[in-house]
Amino acid sequence: MGKTSTYYLHWIDQININFSDRVGKKSANLGELHGAGFQVPKGFALGLDIYEGFMKRTGALEEINHYLTNVQARGINGSDFERHEEESRFLRGIVESKKWPADMEHLILQYYEDLCKFTGKESVPVAVRSAGPLSRPGQYETYLYARGRKEILQKIIKVFSSTFNIQSLLIREQAGLPRNYDPIGVAVTQMVNAKSAGVIFTLNPINGDRSKIIIEGNWGLGESVVGGHVIPDEWEIDKVLLEIIRRKISHKQIEYIVDHHSQEVILSGIPPEKQAAPCLTDPEILELARLAKAIEKHFGRPQDIEWAIDKDLSFPDNIFFVQTRPETAWNAKLLEPKLKTTGSPSLDVINFYRNLKA
Numbered sequence: 098m099g100k101t102s103t104y105y106l107h108w109i110d111q112i113n114i115n116f117s118d119r120v121g122k123k124s125a126n127l128g129e130l131h132g133a134g135f136q137v138p139k140g141f142a143l144g145l146d147i148y149e150g151f152m153k154r155t156g157a158l159e160e161i162n163h164y165l166t167n168v169q170a171r172g173i174n175g176s177d178f179e180r181h182e183e184e185s186r187f188l189r190g191i192v193e194s195k196k197w198p199a200d201m202e203h204l205i206l207q208y209y210e211d212l213c214k215f216t217g218k219e220s221v222p223v224a225v226r227s228a229g230p231l232s233r234p235g236q237y238e239t240y241l242y243a244r245g246r247k248e249i250l251q252k253i254i255k256v257f258s259s260t261f262n263i264q265s266l267l268i269r270e271q272a273g274l275p276r277n278y279d280p281i282g283v284a285v286t287q288m289v290n291a292k293s294a295g296v297i298f299t300l301n302p303i304n305g306d307r308s309k310i311i312i313e314g315n316w317g318l319g320e321s322v323v324g325g326h327v328i329p330d331e332w333e334i335d336k337v338l339l340e341i342i343r344r345k346i347s348h349k350q351i352e353y354i355v356d357h358h359s360q361e362v363i364l365s366g367i368p369p370e371k372q373a374a375p376c377l378t379d380p381e382i383l384e385l386a387r388l389a390k391a392i393e394k395h396f397g398r399p400q401d402i403e404w405a406i407d408k409d410l411s412f413p414d415n416i417f418f419v420q421t422r423p424e425t426a427w428n429a430k431l432l433e434p435k436l437k438t439t440g441s442p443s444l445d446v447i448n449f450y451r452n453l454k455a
Contacts, residue, residue, distance in 0.1 A: 104201060105144030106208055109286065112142060119144045121228025121282030126421050133395045135388060136417050139216060140223065140286030141208045145230060147201065148257055148280045155195035161188055161261075161277050178263070184276075185263045192258035197250055209249050212287065220245045221287055222355070224419070225252040227259060228282035234401075234422065236264055237281060241318065241362045242288055242355055249285065256283050289417045290355075292408035293376035294319030295329055297385060298424055299336070299393040299400045305426075307399060309342075310334040310386045314376045316367055317352030319403055319419070326364070327351060330376050334386040341382060346375050381406060384413050392421055399424040 105119055112120060112128035124142035131137050152158040164187060197205070213221045222244045227237030238259035240252040259265065260279040269276050295314030300307045313329040315321045322329045327350070333343035349372055356363045377385070385404060393400050403420040 104147050104150055104204060106147070106204060107142050107144075108208075109137065109140050109142060109284070116142075118230055119146075119282070121145065121230055121284070122422065123226060123228035123420055124282055124284040125228075127284065127286070127419075129395075130392065130418055130421060133392075135392060136414070138224075138286040138289055138417055138419060139212065140284060141212065142228065143205070143253065143283040143285070145280040145282050147205075148260075148282070150201060151195070151197070151254075151257060152192075152278070154198050154201075157192050157195050158278065160191045164188065164191070165277055181263045181266045181270075185261055185266055188261035188266075189258040192261065193254055195254070197254075202250060205250065205253070206246050209246065209285070212285075216287055223249065223285050224288055225249065225256055226284045226286070226420075227256050228284045230281070233268075234425070236262075236268065238262065239320075241320070241353075242360070244360060253283050253285070257281070286419070288355075289405040289407050289419065290409050291318050291405040292316070294403070294405035295322040295376075297389045297400075297402040297404060299389050299402070300424060301333070302424065302426065308336050310336050310389055312377070312382060312385055312389075314404075315349055315352055316371060316376050317354045317365070318362065319405055320353045320362075321351060321364075323403065326353075332377070332382050334382070336386070336390055339383055339386055339390070341379065344375075346373065348373050349376070377406075380412065381416070384416060388416065388418075392418070396421070396423070401425070 107116070107120065109124060109128050110131045112125055113132050114125050114129045116128065117125040120142040127137045128142070168184065212223070213219060222242045225240045225243050227239065229237060238256055240255060243249050243252045260281060265279060266276055269279065293314050293316050295312065296319070298311045301309040301311055310333070312332045312334065313322055315327050315329045321327045328347045330347055330349070331345040332341055334340065335342050349367055351364055352367050353362055354365050355361070356365075389400065389402055392402060400421050401424045402418060405417050405419055407415040407417060
């Protein structure tokens, strides 16, 4: 299904972590997971050069530079938040007003149409997720259940524009990094029809105990857990024995589901009979733990993993991983004896932006 082009697109199952600088860490890690034998949704990755090409060829970058130059020239008014709110609204408006150059649009739609054919689903629903070359959890935006040619193209542009959300502008300014330009990749992957979803930490995130695995989950899509909208079910598993040693089943009242009438992801009430029921069975818990342990071994460090269980498939073929990244807090502590930080942006962040040719 592969294509060649001036711009960089690739199928997820044809890339690995060596592609991080070209397609972003999220896409590269998904490709690495697939190559190591773990099940990930089918999809394709847009490279950073597509962001760059879009921003330059549409004139968006030139307009952004002009706006920021004028803002600097007339001085700063209002609070930091008010200023960044105004800047964000204006800059995102610039990006989202642009249309795709014809060759880039054609290439992206070729990949989407091939994905539809491969999955056997017309207008297959996909998740459109940001994939930065540097790990910045939660900074950029994700759009779920995008369907059809027009919507896919629009959602990718909205992901691009999220590099100018308030959080991104603040982070770049505080780190002394360019506000006008922040190339990212985009992962476009088939939606998992999740009966339940959540996160796994291959250590205890409270105390750093690497002999434990923590699984958190809720009914429906994983955004309720990742976004902190619910108190999820939680299980603690002994990593060596693969035995459940603690259970905490919450009273769960809301979930994210696909409303097939509106064809949108909505926040919905959970039926009363499911609210106090665990969202995972014991076999599912232990299989997730086993796979998470293997993922940690493959990547060589504790992981923060997002999972989903497809309601249309049979166990264990219904377990999918939609993201993995190094767990941040305790991995950083493990590096402290070797690397002392001063609170300044890390060298990889600084060097990445210095090498940009905006």
